[in-house]
Amino acid sequence: MTHVRINNLTKAYSGVDAPAVADLDLDIPSGRLIALLGPSGCGKTTTLKMIAGLIRPTAGDITFDGDSIVRIPPEKRGAVMVFQNYLLFPYMSVGQNVGFGLKMAGVDPKTIDQRVKEMLNLVRLPDISDRRPKQLSGGQQQRVALARALITKPRVLLLDEPLSNLDAHLRDEMRELILSVQRDLGITTIFVTHDQEEAVLLADRIAMIFDGRLQQFASPDVFYRHPASERIARFLGGVNFLPGKRQGDTVETDVGSFRFAPGGEDERPPEDGLLTIRPEQIVLGQPTAENTVQGRVVSRIFVGTYTRYRLALGSHQIEAVRSADVAGDFAEGQDVPIGFPADRVWMVRPDQAA
Amino acid sequence: MSWERWRIPLMLGPTVLIILVLFFGSLGFGFLQSLGFQPQLGNTELNFDAYISVMFSEEHSSRFWAGLLLTFWVAFASTFISAALAIAIALLLRRTFFGKRLAVFLFQLNLPIPHLVIAIGMILVFSQSGLLSRVAGELGLISSPREFPVLVRDSSGIGIILAYVWKEIAFFGIIVMAILQSLGEDYEAAAQSLGANRWQRFRYVTLPLIMPGLMSASIIVFAFTFGTYEVPRILGVRHPEMLPVMALDFFLNPDLNARAEGMALSIIIAVIVLILVLIYMYISARTIRRG
Structure with a gap:
């Protein structure tokens, strides 16, 4: 030892x-x-x-x-x-x-x-x-x-x-x-x-x-939950990044404001950065009181055990994955509520600042 | 279909024919000569007289056995010393240092130089009237050339060994360096990480890894030094003399009957080398089967 x-x-x-x-x-x-x-x-x-x-x-x-x-x-x-x-x-x-x-x-x-x-x-x-x-x-x-x-x-x-x-x-x-x-x-x-x-x-x-x-x-x-930078998040398979400004535990983006759960003492998200959430953490079709915005399905790919969706969110596009075990499906062009659970949302440093 | 079957043997035909005629033909004829077959002299009876004469006659036996001993000694010492030095130098040249390229170039410089030139160079440098002797005289280390040690044309074959080492070290070096380069240093690093010190890494890792290539090169050098006459002819003494020189003397003898003895001696040299190659092949095959 x-x-x-x-x-x-x-x-x-x-x-x-x-x-x-x-x-x-x-x-x-x-x-x-x-x-x-x-x-x-x-x-x-x-x-x-x-x-x-x-x-x-x-x-x-x-x-x-x-x-x-x-x-x-x-x-x-x-x-x-x-x-x-x-x-x-x-x-x-x-x-x-x-x-x-x-x-x-x-x-x-x-x-x-x-x-x-x-x-x-x-x-x-x-x-x-x-x-x-x-x-x-x-x-x-x-x-x-x-x-x-x-x-x-x-x-x-x-x-x-x-x-x-x-x-x-x-x-x-x-x-x-x-x-x-x-x-x-x-x-x-x-x-x-x-x-x-x-x-x-x-x-x-x-x-x-x-x-x-x-x-x-x-x-x-x-x-996985709190990567320090966009580069780390991308290395670990992250694909969703929305520019935003943090005020306390809330991130203001041009598609809405999102609350997020604070991390540990050594995990301080930047004031000015990118909001990120992993595709499999996004909740589709279940509007909640907070962190839910309206988007539209751009494309869907059925992969067997899950379906991968590309979603338009204002001027941005994000990806979401929905398990085949969860009931319901969304067609291309369909409007859908997109939920960002607060304990899954995080704020990272953008690449140029990494 | 039948053409395809014969295509490769037919294409190899001319080469095989040349080998059969020139190599086995001359070898066969030489062997017949060693058995006394010289129709131009009226000798058509086959016997082992020439072999018996070379090895056991009062006239030749002492020369033969002393020569055999010297030949073994020179071939073994030349091979071992040049291999050992080449390994040491190749390991040094593997390191990175200023002037490495020049050092590698100098190390391999004598590779294309003929053995004959090396032998003459040895006389110019190492003989009692050579360069080193003169430098020693100028420095006051010796008062006359006779005080300089006999390094060429000596009865122990030191001059011959030095010439072969000088020449073959580059041959061994090029092989060892190529092996070391292909192996890299990872095996040694693994051994070092497991606690092997410098000597242990050489003994238990580097040496076993380069050994197959080194053995092949050794057999080539041993066979060469055992069977060639130029260097010992120039740098050797009359007694004892190496077997190839003794064979040459038989061939150059105005008495054509001595040809049979020359051939017998050449066949003996060839058989000794062949036995050594077979032993080597047996050891290699066993090593390969094992590992």
């Missing part, structure tokens, strides 16, 4: 104007599972490698339980990284791969054998010790890579895109495995992903990174 702090961490490469990572601050409590989320090239893997010691920071500090580790060589940090492409040593058996870290530490072969068995049981692959990596499926290789990391009892476990190379079925299995192992062993775990779904499924908290800079660090729930 290790408390990780990242202070003003910066990585700049000579000849490149923008730093890969700039002034990153993160406080990761012991035993938590944290996602570094962002698009390709945003600096998240660079951050992970700086924690692992594989990239030297230009500035800033990383501490484990209060002690700086930036000058400690990677092999002595106890921050073990599991790579996206697994990197199992092809000339070793699975057992030799898993026992590699212990062999490097000079542990006796008998103990290594015993621990390898334990680890392979932990990742639910008890009978493959003698196989070669190329004889394993992608999911099995990922598990072996995880076992190889866990056998060293790392202080911090670093996972690079842990689910991205797996198909849907294996993703679910691997996700469950990572969650159960992480909870059982209580290892502080940081993983990198560009996939918002992966981040939401696994992480206690998500650090959203754009252009090497931390944008928001919050729980998955907060990200």
Whole structure:
């Protein structure tokens, strides 16, 4: 159980104007599972490698339980990284791969054998010790890579895109495995992903990174309900944005005023920004006392489990999704009351101010 | 349909014919000669006299066995030293530093230079009257050329080994650098993250990964250094002399009967190299099956 702090961490490469990572601050409590989320090239893997010691920071500090580790060589940090492409040593058996870290530490072969068995049981692959990596499926290789990391009892476990190379079925299995192992062993775990779904499924908290800079660090729930900026909202699938001005808990837009539920202390919506609501949160055809405006159906697409509507709202267009379980349908050109539940509406910084 | 079936064999035909006639034809004829078949001299009876003469006769046996030992030593030392140095240099050249391009260029510069030129260069630089000896004399380190260590035309084959190392290091280097480039550094990073120090990363990760390519290059260099005569002819001594030089002496002998011994020696060299290649192929196949 290790408390990780990242202070003003910066990585700049000579000849490149923008730093890969700039002034990153993160406080990761012991035993938590944290996602570094962002698009390709945003600096998240660079951050992970700086924690692992594989990239030297230009500035800033990383501490484990209060002690700086930036000058400690990677092999002595106890921050073990599991790579996206697994990197199992092809000339070793699975057992030799898993026992590699212990062999490097000079542990006796008998103990290594015993621990390898334990680890392979932990990742639910008890009978493959003698196989070669190329004889394993992608999911099995990922598990072996995880076992190889866990056998060293790392202080911090670093996972690079842990689910991205797996198909849907294996993703679910691997996700469950990572969650159960992480909870059982209580290892502080940081993983990198560009996939918002992966981040939401696994992480206690998500650090959203754009252009090497931390944008928001919050729980998955907060990200969906109260994104800090238009860019974050769009990255998480948001498509509805109406310009407005906030007065207290109310946003004035050119199609009407909307009340919204205040967020936490560190979630302060801007005075001047964009009102946003996710398509699936919009309530169609049920007029309520507040936050309801009249719109018109521009188009509808039936997708089986839901219907997606494009709605005209004054000079704006928004999207709404209505589950197939909810009775009623709306035809193109039909006027329809559009409800924005107060606890689902939020105000974000527009892109140019992000 | 039948044409399609024969198309590829027919297209390969001319090449296969050339290989069969020139390579196996000459090899077969050479083998016959080694068995004493020289119709122009009236010898048509086949026997192993030439082999027995080369290996066990009073006249040649001491030269042969001493030469075999020297040939093994030179081939092994040249291969091992150039491979080891090439790995070290390739690992250094993988790093980023000022002047890297120039360093890579210089490292590979001697690749197109003929062995003969390298051998003559060795004499000019390393002999007792060579450049290094003169510099040592100018600096007052030695008072006469005879005090300079015998590095060429020495009985241990040091000059020959130096020449081969000088030449083959670039060959090994180009192969090792290509392998390292294709592998990247991720495996080493993974090992480092798992606690492997610098030596352990080399021993347990880098070396096993480059080993298949290194072994192939080694067998080429070993076979080459085992079987060529130019460099040992220039940089070697009369006794012991490497087997290819001894074979050349037989061929250059005005007595045409010595041809059979020359051929027998050449066949012995070829068989030794062939056995080594087969051992290598067996080890590689086993490694591939395993991993």
